[in-house]
Amino acid sequence: MTEAVEYDVVVLGGGPAGENIVDRTRAAGLSTALVESELVGGECSYWACVPSKALLRPALARADARRVPGLAGAVQGPLDTAAVFAHRDYWTGDWKDQGQIDWIDSIGAHVYRGHGRLYGVRKVAVTSPEGEHHILSARHAVVVATGTRAVVPDLPGIAGARPWTSREATSAKEAPGRLLIVGGSVVAVEMATAWQALGSQVTVLARGSGLLPRMEPFAGELVADALREAGAEVRIGVSVEAVVRDGPTGPVSVVLEGGETLEGDELLMATGRTPRTEDIGLDTVGLPAGKWIDVDDTCRVPGHDWLYAVGDVNHRALLTHQGKYQARIVGAVIAARAAGAPLDTEPWGAHTPTADVRALPQAVFTDPEAAAVGLTVAEAERAGHRVRAVDYDMSKVSGAGLYADGYRGRARMVVDLDREVLLGATFVGPGAAELIHAATIAVAGEVPIQRLWHAVPAFPTISEIWLRLLETYRG
Structure with a gap:
């Protein structure tokens, strides 16, 4: 090992959450190192x-176009798969991360590959692909942002079947x-939508009672x-x-409970995620390896005043935008603690x-799109709220x-009858994903129903659904 190199902050994992920690801590004037074993930019x-x-x-645009009179006849052919793949490859940088590296260099942070x-x-030890060893020491914080990987269940024959993951x-x-x-x-239904549109014959096998189990039941039913109408x-x-x-x-064949066999050319196992914490040295600080990392409300690991876990690994919300949101807040937390400043840790506080x-x-992003924020009716009732589904x-x-x-x-808003604010909302339909931010503002801002009545949707837009939901609530 070489002599330790000291930074204010060391970030373990270069996905979106890790990158946002780097951005926020550098903006606060802290020296920061980022460690990444694959591509900077991460899974997302x-x-x-x-x-x-x-x-x-392309699949959703074609589906929308086929529903527009005067345009439907012009888009009846198959997708140009070569063009679709080329567009995808462009957006992934052909699986090269030089653009991300250039950005990190531009803000004065340091990347260690390995x-x-x-x-x-x-302290963080880094072994590079070339076998070089480095020890990084953090004055203020080490942030674990290593994300998750796909779970492949241990079924008979699975190893030799070489299944796809996401x-x-x-x-x-x-x-x-x-x-x-x-x-x-989500992975199952989005990939079913994409590959059915790209020419595959898709079969979806879901163990539960419906698709998209974390949303209102009607979302999975409509998807x-x-x-099925698309041919899957x-x-x-x-x-x-x-x-x-x-x-x-x-x-490849799958054997179902009861003995029925189904055959395909490829098999995608879209059966969940597990934290990438099995070999990152958690045991050296008394934490269990391979587990989700427990954190407090500032994403700091209890009992370790220098250690944070951000993004998927803390299991608060396995979504890229939420990992980035956490990272922005944790960057501010680290900067404040480094400066000896007080924290604002009240609900909706800065930290x-x-x-x-x-x-x-x-x-x-299925066809139809499904989008949701906050609590479903079932979740709200389990939490003890008195609610009405509209x-x-x-x-x-x-x-x-x-x-x-x-x-x-279909749209639903979940109203807290005691406070007359929204606890959640769900929209399913073409273009519905663009409706969800308005609902997010209403839920996060705890905007009273009476005030929402004065937020007038433009006519004629799909967002007029807000007026119809409020009219239905008023009766």
Whole structure:
């Protein structure tokens, strides 16, 4: 090992959360080092959010165009898959991170490429791909932002089946003839939407009671109906018990509970995420390896006044935008503590990521899109709130009918009857993802229903759904 190099802050993991920690701590005048074992920019930039949306956008644009009179006949052919893949590759930088490195250099931070591990209190050991060793010492904070990886269940035959995870599903160079997808959450439904549009015959196998289980039940129902209409097979309440691959390049089969066998050319296991904490030295500071990292309301690890965990690894919210939000706040926390300044840790204060638990937004880019923020009805009731669900058929909104012939969608707002504020909202329909930020403001701001009545939506837009929901609530 070389002599330790000292920084104010050392960040372990260069995904979106880690990058935002670097940005905020450097803006506060702290010296910062970033350690990354793969590509700076992380899972989101190369194998998740960015490439998946590049694959999905042509599919959704074509679907929208086919619902517009005068345009539908012009877009009846197949997608140009080569152009779609080229566009995806452009947005991933052809899986090169030089642009991210240039940005980090420009703000005066330092990047160490290699595998980083905690090396006791306030220290990180880095082993580079070339075998070089470095010890980094942090005056004020070490931040763990190593993210998650896909879970592949330990089924009989799974190792030899070489299944896709989200990484292969977003970076594949050609569409498989038949794609089996095991799972019912976001990765499963988005990749089903993309690859069905790109020419694959898709079969979705979901073990639970419906798709998108973290949203209101109608969201998964509408997405499932649309996938079936697009030609995909969607099966709910089924369990995979074994997997068989026929030779190195042959087809892959799944054996369902009860013995039924389904065959495909590729198999995507979209069955959840697990923290990338198994080999980052947590044991050197008395923490369990391979587990989610518990944090307090400032994302600091209890019992370690120098250690923070930001983004997926703390299990508060496994979403890129929330990891970046946490990082912006934690950057301010570290800067304030380094300066000896007091913290504002009240709910919605400058130094606590309250939105992770009260106003968490998510958009799912299926056809139709599904977007939600805050609590579902079931979650609100379990939390002890007295609520009313207000529903409206989005096809009855003028702006929706002009947006697309045969528009189908549904909206719900969850009202806290004691305070008359929104606890949550869900929108499902073409273009619905662009509605969710207004709902996020209403939930995060705890805007009274009476005040929302004066937020007049422009006519004729899909956002007129807000007026219809409020009218329905008033009766």
